[in-house]
Amino acid sequence: MSGQKLNVLVLPGYQNSGAGHWQTCWEALDPAVVRVQMPDWDHPARDAWCRTLDAAVAAADSPVVFAGHSLGCLTTAFWASQYASAAQLAKVAGALLVAVPDPSGAHFPQDASGFAPVPLTPLPFASIVVSSSDDPYGGVPFSQSCAGAWGSRWIDIGPRGHINADSGLGDWDEGRRWLASLGERR
Template structure:
């Protein structure tokens, strides 16, 4: 029996990128198979640009035949949903083993960045690979009802981690081992 290749984890930060204390940045430093998708403009996100950048990143990450897993935060989650539902060819979507979607922001919410364009309305169809939506009960960018509705529409498992704000560096998660465990539920992720 052939051993499955270690997955390539694409780290998808949100608006303004993820800084040094963010769990995404910490994961990248701790895991050689994790790499950040560098978006063309972190401060002026445009859906079309971000989705095309993600598509190119999936092509590059899957070039060795290993499965791809997404570790998305905030606007990175909406990018995954748009990419999977409107941009990616079926063969491209088939390269993805799963997506961890953390702190999904509501584009209709008051806190959503005015400089972000094209992310509304949120796709409301089942995503073509396994997903987990992780939410906080006091996220200023997307409330529990919104994240729960996204999870239901996308066919995602929904997990609440309590009051953790926007589930970012300020949330005090450190290396966030629970998140790594959820990633491992898609495919084996090396330590």
């Protein structure tokens, strides 16, 4: 990644990412991949999650890239548009945003608060939105809309569900290549 050390901040979604999830696999493969530990995985609150992300970026000793899944994607969008300072944003090389959930969708967790309406302003760093054609939490039209508004590259990986452990991706080499491409742009 361009010769400069990058920290990868893993941003799981609702109820965290367990064994077999690509985020967990990435952490096991690379010590530079660190999970941001949110205050309450079962009752996510936007303000608390964004402040926790802000503290993680502040603590990073080198530029960061985000590897967000599900609610981690929305946390990234809210943080970038409403919480981050210019100095904090300057530390971000990019974001891989996987399986963006629709807060108005039937399957969005009732325990999540403050994640609607989704900010639809350009992200101030490079980003890629990865979508599945049969994701029950956020369909293709929603993810395309977010990608367009955020200025993100949009990728549809076909029918892979919520792009989680149940999707059988393992350490997901293709996702790691997309993440690495964000770091190379810096």
